Amino acid sequence: MTKTVGVIGLGNMGRGIARNIAKAGHELMVWDVSEAARNAFAETARIATPEEMGAEADIVIFVVPGSKEIDTILDGILENARPELILWDFTTSDPVYTKRLAARAAKVGIPYMDAGMTGGGAKGADEGTMTLMIGGEPDVLERSRPVLESCAGTLIHLGPSGAGHTMKVVHNLITHTNFLACSEAGRLAEAAGIDLADMIKVFNAGNARSFISERRFPDHILSETWDGRSRIFNLRKDVGMAVALSKELGSPMRIGHQTLAWLQAAVDAGMEEEDFTRLYPMLDKLAEK
Structure with missing residues (x-):
């Protein structure tokens, strides 16, 4: 099933994740604070702000350095969020902070899933073979599976919010x-x-x-x-x-x-x-x- 997917963060990991999502046929939206990183996707994706992603995407994936970077943009996403939106946090972050972000999203009915990455580092992200360690609701994982399987080889659900991180x-x-x-x-x-x-x-x-x-x-x-x-x-x-x-x-x-x-x-x-x-x-x- 084709989804509209936003990827925020186009560094060593995010680039490969975004490319594999597009390669699988999903409609891709991208954002990065670096103009050069954004422009590298000008021909393969729509460059969109986080707020635009919240309003239009089915899934938004954060591949930024950590929770602080998400914190600065989360309210803008949630204020514009479509009811079907699912947020996925692929960062390596303090699980306590992750739970706070998830609670903020839950107040407006938006699921916030955490997924730690492993399996070859940036090379695994490039090849779409990495493993995701997942925390959050199992039914939200199942709804997201077609997108996650386009950029990861193994999905392991570990428990409630924060368990993945x-x-x-x-x-x-x-x-x-x-x-x-x-x-x-x-x-x-x-x-x-x-x-x-x-x-x-x-x-x-x-x-x-x-x-x-x-x-x-x-x-x-x-x-x-x-x-x-x-x-x-x-x-x-x-x-x-x-x-x-x-x-x-x-x-x-x-x-x-x-x-x-x-x-x-x-x-x-x-x-x-x-x-x-x-x-x-x-x-x-x-x-x-």
Whole structure:
């Protein structure tokens, strides 16, 4: 079933999501604060403001940095919202903030669903193979399924509002900690005279294998392309949310605090806008901070 879909945010993830939605035959509306990002879709989509999307779209998907960016435009969307509108929040955000935004939308009868993304990062978004971790009403998920399946390979419903973003915080805690653990191991192996590529080969043939060893190191570090397509700022934000959530829930955490310390050291060194894969060659210097 063809839908009219608005995508707000055309960065590393949003671009691929929007293209796949259009490729599936849905009518696409797009918006980004960057004029260049908007103009890249001039021939394949209608450039529309968030308020226009609220009035005309069946589904609006937020692929912006986080809840604060949504907060600034949400009232304008809701004031103009058609009754059938469904909002989907694909950000990595504090689930408490997500629930507040969902409650605001619910006051005017508009469902607000949260969907954390995983599965290959921007490459997964480009290829339409990513996994969505979903919180919200199951019936709204079913109504949205034709659009979601055009830009994601796997949909996993986890519970009520906020559950998807909670799972994303937990997921990213593991992902970023694993990246830094592999990086520490790599620096140790190299210090001992073992080639990094050989270490990764052993990891991938044994129990230490993971997405980090199978894809991140070969594709972005061993290749020396340093193009993981996510900023260190994002990793710091994600792990910071996980640490804050652990305190709020009284759940024990030590390893997460050390991951946060590594990332904070990188931010303090002025690296927050760098691709996160560049943490690896800088690890020795960051350890001194």
